[in-house]
Amino acid sequence: MTADSRPTRAERMGRLPYTRKHTRVLVGSGMGWALDAMDVGLISFVGLAIATQWDLTPTQQSWLLSIGFVGMAIGATAGGMLADRFGRRTVFAATLVVYGLATGASALVTGLAVLLLLRFVVGLGLGAELPVASTLVSELSPTRIRGRLVVILESFWALGWILAALIGFLVVPRSDNGWRWAFAVGLIPAIYATVIRWRLPESPLFLERRGRTEEAETVVRSFEISAGVPHEESRPLPPTPPKRTGELWSPAYRVRTAGIWIVWFCVNFSYYGAFIWLPTLLYSQGFDLVRSFGYTLIITLAQLPGYAVAAFLVEVWGRRATLATFLVGSAIAATAFGLSGAVWQILLAGCALSFFNLGAWGALYAVTPEIYPTTVRGAGAGAAAGFGRLASIAAPLLVPVVLAAWSSSALFALFGVAFVIGAAAAYLLLPEQAGERLDPT
Numbered sequence: 071m072t073a074d075s076r077p078t079r080a081e082r083m084g085r086l087p088y089t090r091k092h093t094r095v096l097v098g099s100g101m102g103w104a105l106d107a108m109d110v111g112l113i114s115f116v117g118l119a120i121a122t123q124w125d126l127t128p129t130q131q132s133w134l135l136s137i138g139f140v141g142m143a144i145g146a147t148a149g150g151m152l153a154d155r156f157g158r159r160t161v162f163a164a165t166l167v168v169y170g171l172a173t174g175a176s177a178l179v180t181g182l183a184v185l186l187l188l189r190f191v192v193g194l195g196l197g198a199e200l201p202v203a204s205t206l207v208s209e210l211s212p213t214r215i216r217g218r219l220v221v222i223l224e225s226f227w228a229l230g231w232i233l234a235a236l237i238g239f240l241v242v243p244r245s246d247n248g249w250r251w252a253f254a255v256g257l258i259p260a261i262y263a264t265v266i267r268w269r270l271p272e273s274p275l276f277l278e279r280r281g282r283t284e285e286a287e288t289v290v291r292s293f294e295i296s297a298g299v300p301h302e303e304s305r306p307l308p309p310t311p312p313k314r315t316g317e318l319w320s321p322a323y324r325v326r327t328a329g330i331w332i333v334w335f336c337v338n339f340s341y342y343g344a345f346i347w348l349p350t351l352l353y354s355q356g357f358d359l360v361r362s363f364g365y366t367l368i369i370t371l372a373q374l375p376g377y378a379v380a381a382f383l384v385e386v387w388g389r390r391a392t393l394a395t396f397l398v399g400s401a402i403a404a405t406a407f408g409l410s411g412a413v414w415q416i417l418l419a420g421c422a423l424s425f426f427n428l429g430a431w432g433a434l435y436a437v438t439p440e441i442y443p444t445t446v447r448g449a450g451a452g453a454a455a456g457f458g459r460l461a462s463i464a465a466p467l468l469v470p471v472v473l474a475a476w477s478s479s480a481l482f483a484l485f486g487v488a489f490v491i492g493a494a495a496a497y498l499l500l501p502e503q504a505g506e507r508l509d510p511t
Contacts (some may be wrong), residue, residue: 076305079080079274079290080130080444084213084507089146090298096219098270099203100226102166105258106196107230108237109173111370113138113189113345113362115238116249120185128470130182131423135346135466137186143194145460147315149198150452154445156311159272162199169195172259177250197459201438201451206320208439209273209447210293213507217384221432225377228428230369235367238349243363254477260375268490275444275508277397281309313446315453334458335373336492337434339349339486340404341427343465352416352458365413369420373428380429384436388504390497392432397493399426401486408482430492437496440503 121131153161172191179185205221211219242248279285294301320325352362383392403422410416442450464470472481
């Protein structure tokens with residue numbers, strides 16, 4: 071075999087069958103992802119309890135819900151760049167420690183100012199972790215099911231949010247200190263992080279581009295052994311330092327960067343505007359604390375089938391069509407939710423919104439790391455997520471303003487418009503990467 075015909079390590083990884091080692095990567099990363107979702111979800115339940123107990127104004131409650139997203143915007147951008155420089159696995163583990171300890175410490179606060187500071191630190195860790203985890207799974211997955219595995223990874227978000235809803239329903243309303251016990255659960259990620267660093271493999275694509283070819287070969291060979299595939303020699307790729315974030319706006323990437331940033335912004339705006347405020351919106355319609363939390367739990371359960379359908383369709387329809395379709399479905403469901411009055415209408419429209427919105431999230435996380443090369447993949451995914459987090463900061467702050475000036479139907483119509491804009495950007499501006507190798511050259 072000549073040097074030119076030998077496969078690259080990325081090609082060797084991409085054509086492997088699915089193995090138990092892939093399962094360990096998926097579950098190991100997914101557990102961290104679920105704990106992230108649990109933390110983000112908890113604030114929507116805890117925030118209502120604290121607002122009631124501490125007699126917070128709507129503006130103060132808005133900042134309690136939004137301050138974590140300020141940290142997430144910074145953390146996502148910085149985390150992506152750090153992952154391109156120091157490795158996906160290392161950054162992933164470090165972020166779990168940061169937000170786990172800060173969440174646990176939140177259980178001890180006695181005032182709003184300290185709680186806001188800790189929620190900001192939590193956001194730094196969460197923001198850095200999410201795009202890094204999806205990049206790692208994408209780079210370790212077989213090409214033919216790469217998108218599906220990233221959607222499955224994202225589906226762990228639903229498990230975490232469901233866990234948050236259960237804690238909100240079963241723990242938070244039971245006593246004045248229920249919200250403190252909910253925060254104390256956040257210590258779990260810190261414990262989990264002590265083992266995650268050693269159990270997940272580093273991305274061989276990252277290792278090779280950083281000149282660590284022996285380590286890269288060890289990782290690839292371990293997956294080949296797991297699959298029972300004969301050893302092959304690789305065509306070496308020259309070490310390439312990580313590129314600056316400005317490369318994302320070079321002529322080669324500017325259209326896709328604009329597209330992915332628009333989609334991230336629109337999805338964040340509508341998702342967090344709706345779901346972070348959902349228990350409070352139900353409470354304001356006359357449902358008591360327990361019933362509003364219970365209805366939110368039911369609506370949250372619809373996220374799981376949304377992920378399942380998206381995981382199937384991203385490899386059948388492709389990333390763009392799946393993402394755009396689920397965003398259009400989200401727009402219709404959001405509009406219907408705003409017009410709902412009866413309980414059955416609220417639950418039906420809410421479940422539809424959960425189904426389509428979280429399916430869209432899965433497709434979005436699948437396509438984001440695929441559209442950039444290894445040298446800027448972490449930075450690209452992190453920058454898109456960071457820009458999107460600006461919308462997640464603004465949306466919870468905007469909700470009480472829109473409700474005071476107009477109505478909940480106008481609010482959810484606004485969310486629907488954002489979903490439609492995101493769908494158009496996804497379909498018109500993003501490249502289709504289904505079945506394409508990562509770093510084909």
